[in-house]
Amino acid sequence: MMSVSAQLVEEYFASGTLTGLPDKHFIGGSWVAPAQGGKIPTFDPGTGRAFHDFAAGTAEDVAQAVAVAKSAQRDWGRAKALDRGAILYRAAMLLRQEAARFAVVESLDSGKPLQEAEGDVAGAARTFEYYAGAADKMQGDTFPLGADYLGYSINEPVGVTAHIIPWNFPISTAARGIAPALAAGCTAIAKPAETTPLTMLMLAELLHRAGLPAGVCNAVTGTGQAAGAPLVSHPDVRHVTFTGSVPTGTGVMQAVAPNVTSLVLELGGKSPLIVLGDADLDQAVDGVIGAIYENAGQICSAGSRLIVDRRVHGALVERVAERARGLQIGHGLHRAMLGPLNSDAHLAKVAGFVEDARSRGLSIATGGATTTDPATGAGWFHEPTVIDAVPALDPIVQQEIFGPVLAVQVAEDEDHALDLANGTEFGLVAGIYTRDFDAAHRMARDIDAGQIYINEYFAGGIEVPFGGNRKSGFGREKGLVALQSYTRVKSVAARIASHG
Incomplete structure (x- = not known):
């Protein structure tokens, strides 16, 4: 019997495309047409030929995605960590079950060899599994203030997070940012690169099928100027994780500064x-x-x-x-x-x-x-x-x-x-x-x-922290340290009244 991967490859070369590829944004748990109706072609780098069209997002689409993410934030942030972890674990299992389709689409959209795309999808599944296990292990501290005081800290989610996904490792980079954000109780809006939009859209829909509430993870496609810029500069976005070039990264820093938004930058290298x-x-x-x-x-x-x-x-x-x-x-x-x-x-x-x-x-x-x-x-x-x-x-x-x-x-x-x-x-x-x-x-x-x-x-x-120094950026992804980007520490100090 022909494998799923082989069937999809045969379908693509016979028809020039694949059936069922997403062509809309994923916002609030549903497929949503772009507000202005525009479409952008995505190309197969192995042939130089367009094989699909997807939504050309604008600031209107971004505003809708941010609004639903902000609305979903309260309940998701207060959900039991055990329940958040269970959803991420189900997402990992679903991604493994559907790995063949994800890998073929990733290879087709990015150009990378299918065996490398298969490794990326397996790594993404492992990422959701890893942070599923971490969700209920983010603990606060107690402080030794003496017998008459109680001091403790709480790790709170930062709120709505934006994820700018590059074209070289679309599903890998999406998973390593979105999984810890969701584990920490944040909501997320992803903007994939305009040359590789498809697996991020598929991932957002898969997370919803895994049980993620509507609005907790959203995906808006489009160009950096039309969709990415209004997303990172939106005042209701409280954290941005960006992977890309040094010039674009410095522009993102400038864009988030007026809102005092936290930022992780994974930029270039010459390793x-x-x-x-x-x-x-x-x-x-x-x-x-x-x-x-x-x-x-x-x-x-x-x-x-x-x-x-x-x-x-x-x-x-x-x-x-x-x-x-x-x-x-x-x-x-x-x-x-x-x-x-x-x-x-x-x-x-x-x-x-x-x-x-x-x-x-x-x-x-x-x-x-x-x-x-x-x-x-x-x-x-x-x-x-x-x-x-x-x-x-x-x-x-x-x-x-x-x-x-x-x-x-x-x-x-x-x-x-x-x-x-x-x-x-x-x-x-x-x-x-x-x-x-x-x-x-x-x-x-x-x-x-x-x-x-x-x-x-x-x-x-995924267990090993990753990130750069100097013009390679700042902040760390992967490992337990990645969770720190998506949490803020609240400290509480209380005087205990003496009895009698």
């Missing part, structure tokens, strides 16, 4: 993957390939800079380049090893970085050109690229490319590798490959980044 001279090169090569070519390098925490000890530089770069050349390029639904970039505009941006590097005389060890799906001659693809021996201040090192482009930097020793690692304005993550326990943890201590991986890039899971 180093450091290979010291004693490292296991087989392990390191695997790490480098996954770190830069997963999702075609469209990952904020991608290991986009390989900092390698000069003693193993030549051997490592040769092996990485050979592996990169062997990556099969193709449509995401065909489970290719390297999928397309998310849009034609982004492809042009990535290609521009590489062409500028070539014009400066940098050595391109492999790749370096745009391409198409070999099976169809269509789509927005870029060859997996390695640029060798890049100077520390070159734009290829200093600027986020957000594509399958690896910059190689040569280090003379451990201290030099550390200087190179800290040599950009970003501080999101870093990877270290070495057999030397002391060296690994010295570097983990001294690298300015929010998360460090040792001998496995992307190690960890």
